[in-house]
Amino acid sequence: MSILFTISKPPALGLLESCQSIIEGSDALLLLEDGVYYSLREDLIRPLGRIPIYCLEEDLLARGLAEKTFELIQQVNYERFVKLCTEYSKVVSWF
């Protein structure tokens, strides 16, 4: 029943604020495209607690962010992104 949430727009659009009250302990969040800018926002990510936070490596690299993430962020490639989609019972995308 756990859900993989994805966010693909930058923090200014407030999508994390919109979905964080729906996220539960067994869920995970994957950031891609401009969503990877959340990796600079420890203040917004840390309150999510212990859920896994994944960030798409290709999008971090493209934006010069690969070395700038903090310890809660797990970098994943497209292979892992696909695998995560199979591991959670559904994918809910915020864009």
Place this chain on the structure above:
Amino acid sequence: MPRPDRGFCLSPAVKFAVVVYSSPASSQAAASAYQFVRTLLNEGHELYRLFFIADGVENANRLTVTPQDETNLPQQWHGLITKYKLDSVACVSSAIRRGILTPEEADRHNLDAHTLLDSTEIAGLGQLIDAAVNADRLVHFG
């Protein structure tokens, strides 16, 4: 990358459906969807249907021209769809509004050009609901 042998793999093949809402020229989402689909097929999973909707129908515009040093995403999609014989659908109401037409639609509306890549079909939203119902995972890119 070698294709994993599913016979010995712990995670079985999963049937995906992918919905694309954005055009190649306006957002990264279309390119992300392409990478995602390419990867899932490489990993031995199945794509039940690719569904282009709203501005996403531009991904199947056969008249797209890109500068030489940029990738032509509609041509890339066309190659992938053809290679894997994917079921690729553009939402009819989104498509005709944007001038993405099959030869039949062009004739019907008395227009002189057809613009849809022939690897993609035109169909109604019922095909999207059908994709959701029959796929194991529905993934949206917008």
Place this chain on the structure above:
Amino acid sequence: MATKAQTFIFLSRSAPYGSHRSQLCLDAVLAAAVFEQTVHYIFLDDGVYQLLKEQDASAINRKTLGKTLQSLELYGVNQVYVDGESLNYRGLGTQDLLLPATEINAPGIRLLLRNADHVFNL
């Protein structure tokens, strides 16, 4: 189409008219209803603006979205929800709405999402 109805959640999060997302969501809702799936239609964030009374989009040469929303029941869509917090945040209440949507909160949405087969989020 599968014989057994599945549960579809539609999260409609965009204001009407400025973009076509609200109409797209509505079209998908109607398609799911026509194919006899179970539909939960949830309005949240700026999506609650779609439910405001007295819309008249003829002023901008468009079809009035609110009118179609009022006829949802004819299409068999009768599980319509509005997020209370999204209303409050925008200084709105259920008295401002053009249809009797069930007020829902985050835990309620969470529960619906978990039990659903598919989620569309526009």
